[in-house]
Amino acid sequence: MTSHHDYNELREGVRSVVSQFDSRYWQEVDEARAFPEKFVNALTDAGWLSALIPEEYGGSNLSLTEASVIMEEINRAGGNSGACHGQMYVMGCVVRHGSKAQKEALLPKIASGELRMQSMAVTEPTTGSDTTQLKTVAVRQGDHYVVNGQKVWTSRLQHSDYMLLLARTTPLAEVKKKSEGLSVFLVDLREEVGKTITVKPIRNMVNHETNEIFIDNLRIPVENRIGEEGLGLKYILDGLNAERILIAAECIGDGYWFVDRATQYAKDRVVFGRAIAMNQGIQFPIAKAHINVEAASLMRYEAARLFDAGLPCGAQANMSKLLAADASWEAANVCLQTHGGFGFAAEYDIERKFRETRLYQVAPISTNLILSYVGEHVLGMPKSY
Numbered sequence: 001m002t003s004h005h006d007y008n009e010l011r012e013g014v015r016s017v018v019s020q021f022d023s024r025y026w027q028e029v030d031e032a033r034a035f036p037e038k039f040v041n042a043l044t045d046a047g048w049l050s051a052l053i054p055e056e057y058g059g060s061n062l063s064l065t066e067a068s069v070i071m072e073e074i075n076r077a078g079g080n081s082g083a084c085h086g087q088m089y090v091m092g093c094v095v096r097h098g099s100k101a102q103k104e105a106l107l108p109k110i111a112s113g114e115l116r117m118q119s120m121a122v123t124e125p126t127t128g129s130d131t132t133q134l135k136t137v138a139v140r141q142g143d144h145y146v147v148n149g150q151k152v153w154t155s156r157l158q159h160s161d162y163m164l165l166l167a168r169t170t171p172l173a174e175v176k177k178k179s180e181g182l183s184v185f186l187v188d189l190r191e192e193v194g195k196t197i198t199v200k201p202i203r204n205m206v207n208h209e210t211n212e213i214f215i216d217n218l219r220i221p222v223e224n225r226i227g228e229e230g231l232g233l234k235y236i237l238d239g240l241n242a243e244r245i246l247i248a249a250e251c252i253g254d255g256y257w258f259v260d261r262a263t264q265y266a267k268d269r270v271v272f273g274r275a276i277a278m279n280q281g282i283q284f285p286i287a288k289a290h291i292n293v294e295a296a297s298l299m300r301y302e303a304a305r306l307f308d309a310g311l312p313c314g315a316q317a318n319m320s321k322l323l324a325a326d327a328s329w330e331a332a333n334v335c336l337q338t339h340g341g342f343g344f345a346a347e348y349d350i351e352r353k354f355r356e357t358r359l360y361q362v363a364p365i366s367t368n369l370i371l372s373y374v375g376e377h378v379l380g381m382p383k384s385y
């Protein structure tokens with residue numbers, strides 16, 4: 001059975017990069033609400049973010065299991081993969097569905113770090129999780145599409161050269177299934193930001209560069225459409241299992257970090273004349289949190305194993321995301337409680353990691369939608385929305 005003791009060489013390789021970014025680095029970028037540029041560059045230069053790019057395009061073509069270990073190690077070392085996970089998987093849509101020309105133009109440059117494609121604009125302010133209702137439209141005019149609309153929570157856009165954009169190309173009233181008629185496009189942000197794309201950053205609970213964007217008569221050449229017109233949602237959904245598993249791994253990394261910190265502090269902190277870890281009221285919640293992180297990690301390995309074998313893994317990918325997000329959040333709470341007042345002090349990093357890991361109950365998919373996926377697709381209960 002796979003355990004967190006495996007992939008040691010890979011783990012060591014990632015650790016040798018992430019260990020250069022200490023607690024002070026993360027506190028400084030957090031306080032400045034700055035993008036962790038040096039950290040993303042170091043991971044890119046070391047090749048870790050091109051793990052999922054095929055070798056013929058300059059990547060290392062690792063398995064998803066291995067990619068998940070990379071994400072886990074980043075978060076386990078106290079870092080935040082949120083700044084860089086886009087670079088690892090947004091391009092997956094191009095790998096799976098892009099034309100040869102698109103792959104040749106983009107993938108080698110993404111692998112080398114010359115181009116950043118970390119941004120994906122799906123969510124809209126008025127429709128949220130109800131993706132098929134999105135309002136952004138792309139109307140074909142000769143050899144271009146003209147796009148108008150609005151997106152929200154478009155992350156890492158200001159640190160990307162390219163963005164994936166999901167827009168409706170056939171009106172909802174004219175499609176048989178509401179999931180049809182959406183298309184996915186490559187947008188060259190360098191040409192458009194400040195002209196046809198207006199960006200409004202959203203200050204949020206975590207140090208996460210994310211934005212509201214307004215799209216006004218953006219012209220996209222037809223050759224920048226990915227795959228066939230109308231199948232965009234399918235292409236985006238195809239990538240989601242990989243995304244769920246990688247996010248689960250980030251949560252697992254967080255979970256281990258919180259458990260390690262809580263354990264160490266409980267052993268060191270003396271109150272009423274003895275280490276607080278001697279109290280079962282302190283020790284048991286940490287043990288429970290650890291058990292849940294380990295269990296979530298096994299589900300992650302199972303989901304990744306199925307994915308790597310090319311087998312259906314939707315149920316396992318979703319379940320691993322839910323278990324891991326719950327486990328990391330529980331571990332975060334326990335860690336904060338174990339530290340008492342000191343948990344609130346920024347210099348301990350706990351309040352930052354606590355905020356960061358909370359996001360995964362909501363994004364990239366909220367817990368309720370995973371539960372409804374399992375209720376409907378695994379257990380065969382009626383669709384609830």
Ligand SMILES: Cc1cc2nc3c(=O)[nH]c(=O)nc-3n(C[C@H](O)[C@H](O)[C@H](O)COP(=O)(O)OP(=O)(O)OC[C@H]3O[C@@H](n4cnc5c(N)ncnc54)[C@H](O)[C@@H]3O)c2cc1C
Pocket residue numbers: 119120121122123127128129130152153154155156204208210359362363364365366367368369372384385
């Ligand atoms: C920091 C951050 C970064 C993000 N980055 C990106 C990004 O890069 N690209 C992108 O496209 N999106 C991004 N998102 C958006 C994210 O994917 C959405 O926030 C998420 O999918 C939930 O959608 P929503 O916020 O519109 O919530 P809503 O859909 O409005 O839902 C609100 C609440 O109601 C619940 N709910 C809704 N319908 C049901 C139902 N039928 N049954 C039970 N409960 C229900 C939801 O679970 C949720 O808890 C990001 C979000 C955040 C906060």
